[in-house]
Amino acid sequence: MAVYAMSDIHGKYDLFMELLEQIQLKDSDTLYVLGDILDRGPYPIKTLLKLMEMPNAVCIVGNHELMALECLEFLSKEITEDSINELDDEVFQKIMSWVYNGGKTTIKEFHELDREMQNEVIEFIKDFEVYVRLSAGGREHLLVHAGLGNFRPDKPMEEYSLHELVWTRPDYNVRYFDDVYVVSGHTPTFSIKGEQLPGRIIKKNNHIAIDCGSFVPGGRLAAICLDTGEEFYSSVCEKEDNGS
Numbered sequence: 001m002a003v004y005a006m007s008d009i010h011g012k013y014d015l016f017m018e019l020l021e022q023i024q025l026k027d028s029d030t031l032y033v034l035g036d037i038l039d040r041g042p043y044p045i046k047t048l049l050k051l052m053e054m055p056n057a058v059c060i061v062g063n064h065e066l067m068a069l070e071c072l073e074f075l076s077k078e079i080t081e082d083s084i085n086e087l088d089d090e091v092f093q094k095i096m097s098w099v100y101n102g103g104k105t106t107i108k109e110f111h112e113l114d115r116e117m118q119n120e121v122i123e124f125i126k127d128f129e130v131y132v133r134l135s136a137g138g139r140e141h142l143l144v145h146a147g148l149g150n151f152r153p154d155k156p157m158e159e160y161s162l163h164e165l166v167w168t169r170p171d172y173n174v175r176y177f178d179d180v181y182v183v184s185g186h187t188p189t190f191s192i193k194g195e196q197l198p199g200r201i202i203k204k205n206n207h208i209a210i211d212c213g214s215f216v217p218g219g220r221l222a223a224i225c226l227d228t229g230e231e232f233y234s235s236v237c238e239k240e241d242n243g244s
């Protein structure tokens with residue numbers, strides 16, 4: 001009945017498989033993936049399809065899934081006069097900004113799927129959780145992609161906007177809760193002041209930061225068992241690999 005957390009796989013399917021091999025997930029265990037499965041690395045959709053067939057994996061939405069959702073429905077349409085007319089400035093800007101943020105590999109693999117699988121992928125992403133509260137190892141945890149933007153101790157969870165949960169970086173120098181660990185991805189741990197590559201999971205001020213930079217040369221994919229605190233690391237990402 002162990003609970004594991006992992007984040008920011010970013011299309012690094014091989015590193016993901018390496019970590020699954022290490023963890024040896026049992027049927028009664030649960031793996032929470034804290035978003036940003038997509039984009040940047042070469043196999044984002046292959047990674048997503050693997051997660052779709054894992055009954056004990058629970059995915060939480062990241063900013064890259066949000067960007068993808070805003071574009072994939074449009075991109076899965078047949079090119080017709082109507083769909084061309086829908087390509088207004090707003091849709092065009094969203095697609096451009098997604099591509100700028102590494103969407104290219106997701107778009108490439110998405111187009112290789114048949115229409116039915118494309119729809120299944122879109123529906124799967126739509127079902128992602130926004131955040132998860134759980135207890136493990138006798139402690140309370142809040143799992144969220146980026147953090148708690150504009151944090152206030154008295155702010156109820158339902159008052160956080162999606163943007164505050166999936167885009168805004170938390171302040172790792174501030175202890176948000178005395179009795180709840182905030183588990184987040186999104187911010188590679190080597191970019192949190194004073195940390196070095198290869199990235200390690202950072203535990204401080206009741207934060208557990210688990211994005212160790214799977215896509216960044218010198219970074220790696222990490223997972224943590226929230227019951228025991230045991231940490232798992234993939235091999236180091238050797239070079240920027242965007243599938244092209």
Ligand SMILES: [Mn+2]
Pocket residue numbers: 036062063064145166185186187
């Ligand atoms: Mn992110």
